[in-house]
Amino acid sequence: MSQNESESQLVERAKVDPEAFGELYERYVDRIYNYIYYRIGNHHDAEDLTARTFFRALDHIDRYVDRGVPFSAWLYRIAHNLVANWHRDRSRHRLVSLDGLLRLSAPGSSPEQEVERNEEQEALLEAIRRLPPDRQQLLILKFGERLSNAEIGRIMGRTEGAIKSLYHRTLIALRDDLRSRGF
Numbered sequence: 001m002s003q004n005e006s007e008s009q010l011v012e013r014a015k016v017d018p019e020a021f022g023e024l025y026e027r028y029v030d031r032i033y034n035y036i037y038y039r040i041g042n043h044h045d046a047e048d049l050t051a052r053t054f055f056r057a058l059d060h061i062d063r064y065v066d067r068g069v070p071f072s073a074w075l076y077r078i079a080h081n082l083v084a085n086w087h088r089d090r091s092r093h094r095l096v097s098l099d100g101l102l103r104l105s106a107p108g109s110s111p112e113q114e115v116e117r118n119e120e121q122e123a124l125l126e127a128i129r130r131l132p133p134d135r136q137q138l139l140i141l142k143f144g145e146r147l148s149n150a151e152i153g154r155i156m157g158r159t160e161g162a163i164k165s166l167y168h169r170t171l172i173a174l175r176d177d178l179r180s181r182g183f
Helices: 007-014 018-040 043-063 071-089 099-103 111-129 133-144 149-156 160-180
Strands: none
Touching: 007 018, 007 071, 018 043, 018 071, 018 133, 043 071, 071 133, 071 149, 111 133, 111 160, 133 149, 133 160, 149 160
16 A cells, blocks of 8 residues: 555555455454454464455455445454354354463463463453453453554444443453352
């Protein structure tokens, strides 16, 4: 993308130029993959769903209309729908990836400390999985993607104030859930 070309110009060019779509892909593939991976916890399926997200976007880019929100919001919505279908197809059975937990070992900690830490992390992951999908999405975008409330609002189709409120209620729900389970 040239310095003077805006994202909306690049998207318009991508409707007729596959190279421009390739630039959009390069810009967003890691963010979309991370979003999907955090929702499903499985690298293989996350790669597959990421590819399907971009295939679907390429297939429908001619129908994309710039409504003043980032192009990424459209990609996240496609990814969100594919993840929802993935969960529905698996009767809401989620695979738990231990990759992330194993990489989080603290230097110099004892095996007992690691077991306790892993139990706490697993309890937090389970509590997050018990949240409604919109709250899971909020946490992934907030902590996984490090997006602002305004950016999250554009992706989720809500106001910044609504996102702040949802975030506050989500943290309270997580705290209460963990306390009720002894954490």
